[in-house]
Amino acid sequence: MSAASKIALRGVTKSFGSKKVLQGIDLDVAPGESMVVIGGSGSGKSVLLKCILGLMAPDRGSISVDGEETVGFNDRSRARVMRKFGMLFQGGALFDSLRVWENVAFGPIQSDGMKAEQAREVAVAKLGAVGLGPEIGELFPSELSGGMQKRVALARAIAREPEIIFFDEPTTGLDPIMADVINDLIVKCVSDLGATAVSITHDMASARKIGHRIGMLYEGRLIWQGPVADIDHSGNAHVDQFIHGRAEGPIRMQVRKL
Amino acid sequence: MNIPLLTVLGRMSLAFLEATGAVTAFAFHAVRQAVQPPYYRRQIISQMLEIGYYSLPVVGLTAIFTGMVLALQSYTGFARFSAESAIPNVVVVSLTRELGPVLASLMVAGRIGAAIAAEIGTMRVTEQIDALTTLSTDPFKYLIAPRLIAGIVTLPILVLVADIIGILGGFLVGVYKLDFNDTAYLRNTLDFLEFQDVFSGLVKAAVFGFLITLMGCYHGYTSKGGAQGVGMATTNAVVSASILIFTFNYFITEAFFAR
Numbered sequence: 369m370s371a372a373s374k375i376a377l378r379g380v381t382k383s384f385g386s387k388k389v390l391q392g393i394d395l396d397v398a399p400g401e402s403m404v405v406i407g408g409s410g411s412g413k414s415v416l417l418k419c420i421l422g423l424m425a426p427d428r429g430s431i432s433v434d435g436e437e438t439v440g441f442n443d444r445s446r447a448r449v450m451r452k453f454g455m456l457f458q459g460g461a462l463f464d465s466l467r468v469w470e471n472v473a474f475g476p477i478q479s480d481g482m483k484a485e486q487a488r489e490v491a492v493a494k495l496g497a498v499g500l501g502p503e504i505g506e507l508f509p510s511e512l513s514g515g516m517q518k519r520v521a522l523a524r525a526i527a528r529e530p531e532i533i534f535f536d537e538p539t540t541g542l543d544p545i546m547a548d549v550i551n552d553l554i555v556k557c558v559s560d561l562g563a564t565a566v567s568i569t570h571d572m573a574s575a576r577k578i579g580h581r582i583g584m585l586y587e588g589r590l591i592w593q594g595p596v597a598d599i600d601h602s603g604n605a606h607v608d609q610f611i612h613g614r615a616e617g618p619i620r621m622q623v624r625k626l
Numbered sequence: 627m628n629i630p631l632l633t634v635l636g637r638m639s640l641a642f643l644e645a646t647g648a649v650t651a652f653a654f655h656a657v658r659q660a661v662q663p664p665y666y667r668r669q670i671i672s673q674m675l676e677i678g679y680y681s682l683p684v685v686g687l688t689a690i691f692t693g694m695v696l697a698l699q700s701y702t703g704f705a706r707f708s709a710e711s712a713i714p715n716v717v718v719v720s721l722t723r724e725l726g727p728v729l730a731s732l733m734v735a736g737r738i739g740a741a742i743a744a745e746i747g748t749m750r751v752t753e754q755i756d757a758l759t760t761l762s763t764d765p766f767k768y769l770i771a772p773r774l775i776a777g778i779v780t781l782p783i784l785v786l787v788a789d790i791i792g793i794l795g796g797f798l799v800g801v802y803k804l805d806f807n808d809t810a811y812l813r814n815t816l817d818f819l820e821f822q823d824v825f826s827g828l829v830k831a832a833v834f835g836f837l838i839t840l841m842g843c844y845h846g847y848t849s850k851g852g853a854q855g856v857g858m859a860t861t862n863a864v865v866s867a868s869i870l871i872f873t874f875n876y877f878i879t880e881a882f883f884a885r
């Protein structure tokens with residue numbers, strides 16, 4: 369395991385019953401790098417992120433963060449490492465019983481013990497960083513459009529200025545223009561923080577924009593990894609089929625014949 | 627023909643044991659997290675309001691009609707033996723020992739058990755619980771412990787209120803419908819009332835409060851698969867809490883009153 373990696377995975381496997389989702393993932397992400405993992409729906413992209421975060425325990429394999437093995441951590445060590453992470457969930461996962469500013473200030477208040485007054489200022493600043501005015505902070509998440517919810521979720525993910533940020537399908541369900549706004553915000557936030565980022569997506573425009581390096585997840589393995597510039601001449605038929613969105617090719621969707 | 631039946635019974639017993647084990651493990655973990663800091667005081671207070679204060683109307687209505695019907699029914703029964711004077715006694719003992727805690731808890735189970743399961747279940751399927759964890763907040767401490775604590779603390783208070791309102795209901799029927807002398811009715815009630823009756827009812831209430839909130843939290847926390855999963859969690863929370871209330875009611879009664 370290379371000591372320079374921010375995140376290093378070796379032979380990570382995860383099954384649900386008889387369903388093998390991850391079947392031996394090896395992945396290195398360097399400090400300050402933005403890694404994008406692409407793959408079809410249900411290919412295990414979210415499961416991969418949740419294993420790294422410790423929200424799920426992998427069946428086998430090693431996951432290290434800053435050279436520290438995190439598989440099998442107890443609650444306290446887990447909490448310490450969790451402090452390094454920020455996560456933007458697929459559906460936003462905003463707390464619907466709390467106001468927008470309370471959502472953004474949640475990490476600073478609840479786990480870093482910041483006073484509410486000060487955390488509110490932090491929340492307003494972070495909302496500003498994603499292009500939302502302070503008046504939005506008084507609303508509840510259910511009063512916001514999908515694109516605004518994504519931005520609030522982004523503000524919450526960066527509120528504690530994490531070293532590592534994960535983005536789970538940040539542009540899914542948004543119109544192309546809002547998707548590009550989110551892409552720009554992600555690029556800006558990650559570079560402002562100097563953070564390491566891992567994003568998962570099946571939106572190639574997003575992958576090209578936010579990624580330095582791309583890996584493709586297929587049948588539980590990363591079948592190709594390389595710099596973004598190489599994605600168009602990867603020499604891998606699976607990658608080619610995916611990035612061009614063709615129904616014909618080596619990847620067979622499991623759909624019944626009509 | 628015997629073998630399939632045995633197989634089915636065997637499978638059901640195994641599934642039952644497995645579920646019991648899972649719930650017990652969940653309960654132990656929840657209690658351990660509840661007694662260790664940090665305590666989320668605001669969460670605890672808002673849950674106490676939700677579970678205790680806002681259940682008062684439902685519990686009060688249940689109690690007053692239960693007390694009234696108890697007086698009426700025991701009158702029609704006891705008049706045959708000219709034992710009408712035992713009515714205040716019957717009302718107060720059955721209310722404080724059994725009907726107060728059991729009926730109030732069943733109403734709260736329907737109201738609160740379902741609400742907790744729906745809320746925590748929705749948080750589970752929309753990844754809000756995972757989000758809590760990534761914000762270094764233990765969902766057991768932030769979501770589950772406040773509800774358990776509120777259940778254990780507020781149910782006895784609710785039941786005490788139910789006892790008083792139920793006795794009042796019996797008194798109203800006794801005095802205005804059955805022509806009891808009001809001071810005699812009250813004196814009878816107080817003479818018969820024993821500390822043990824009320825105390826056993828309050829112990830039951832605390833246990834039921836724990837069971838109701840535990841079932842709501844457990845089914846919500848372990849729910850999966852979207853809206854349908856959350857719906858199932860709500861149903862299961864209410865049904866399992868109700869069954870547990872009846873089961874524990876018997877054993878607590880036995881512990882207090884059986885010789």
Ligand SMILES: Nc1ncnc2c1ncn2[C@@H]1O[C@H](COP(=O)(O)OP(=O)(O)O)[C@@H](O)[C@H]1O
Nearest residue numbers: 384387389407408409410411412413414415416
């Ligand atoms: N908690 C879970 N229990 C059972 N199966 C799961 C669970 N989480 C994910 N899966 C299964 O793992 C597979 C990959 O899921 P996921 O990582 O969410 O896919 P995606 O690549 O679209 O993010 C899916 O088939 C899903 O059904």
Ligand SMILES: [Mg+2]
Nearest residue numbers: 413414458537
């Ligand atoms: Mg996903």
